[in-house]
Structures are given as structure tokens and as C-alpha cells.
Amino acid sequence: MNVVLGPLFWLINTVIDLYIWVLIIGAVLSWLVALNVVNTRNRFVYLVGDFINRVTEPVLRPIRRFLPNLGGIDISPMVLILLLLFLQQVLARLYVAAALN
Numbered sequence: 001m002n003v004v005l006g007p008l009f010w011l012i013n014t015v016i017d018l019y020i021w022v023l024i025i026g027a028v029l030s031w032l033v034a035l036n037v038v039n040t041r042n043r044f045v046y047l048v049g050d051f052i053n054r055v056t057e058p059v060l061r062p063i064r065r066f067l068p069n070l071g072g073i074d075i076s077p078m079v080l081i082l083l084l085l086f087l088q089q090v091l092a093r094l095y096v097a098a099a100l101n
Contacts, residue, residue: 009095016084019055023077026052 029049032038038045056077063076 005095005098009091012091013088016088020081020084022052022055023081026056027077 040046060076063079
């Protein structure tokens with residue numbers, strides 16, 4: 001059983017880590033676009049922004065419905081990152097519990 005659980009846990013943990021980095025890059029990119037540091041007319045910037053938006057928006061949209069309106073501040077990526085970190089901790093404890101049995 002541990003032969004399958006170890007690599008599976010590693011894969012799930014790595015995917016969660018990568019998704020957290022995509023959320024962080026998306027937040028930083030949105031700030032840079034809002035401050036006119038980068039231009040979305042640049043093809044590369046547009047493609048990166050579009051990819052990040054397509055990957056994160058379906059998960060962030062339901063979270064935004066429950067959060068209060070804070071003006072121009074969107075804290076949904078931070079809430080999602082905290083939820084993903086919590087999920088990583090739960091999975092790690094389940095993995096350790098399964099390894100001990």
C-alpha cells in the first residue's frame with residue numbers, strides 16, 4: 001500500500017504547490033497590469049495572463065461570491081492559497097497515519 005501512497009502523495013502535493021505558484025504569479029501579474037508596468041498588448045504577457053485566468057478563475061469565482069466587497073481589493077487568491085495549504089496538511093497527516101498502520 002505504501003508503494004502507491006508515497007508517489008501519489010508526492011504527485012498531489014506537487015500539483016497543489018504548482019497551483020499555489022500559479023495563483024501568486026496571477027496576483028502579481030494583475031498588479032503589474034493595473035499599474036501599467038506590463039502591457040497586455042504584448043503577445044507573451046497576454047498569453048500568460050489568459051492561461052492563468054483560465055486556470056484560476058473557475059476556482060476563484062465561487063470564493064468571491066462568499067467574500068465581502070472590499071472595494072478594489074481581491075483577497076480570493078489568498079483565501080484559496082490558505083485552503084490549499086490546509087488541504088496539504090490534511091493530506092500529509094492522512095499519509096503519515098496510513099504509513100504507520
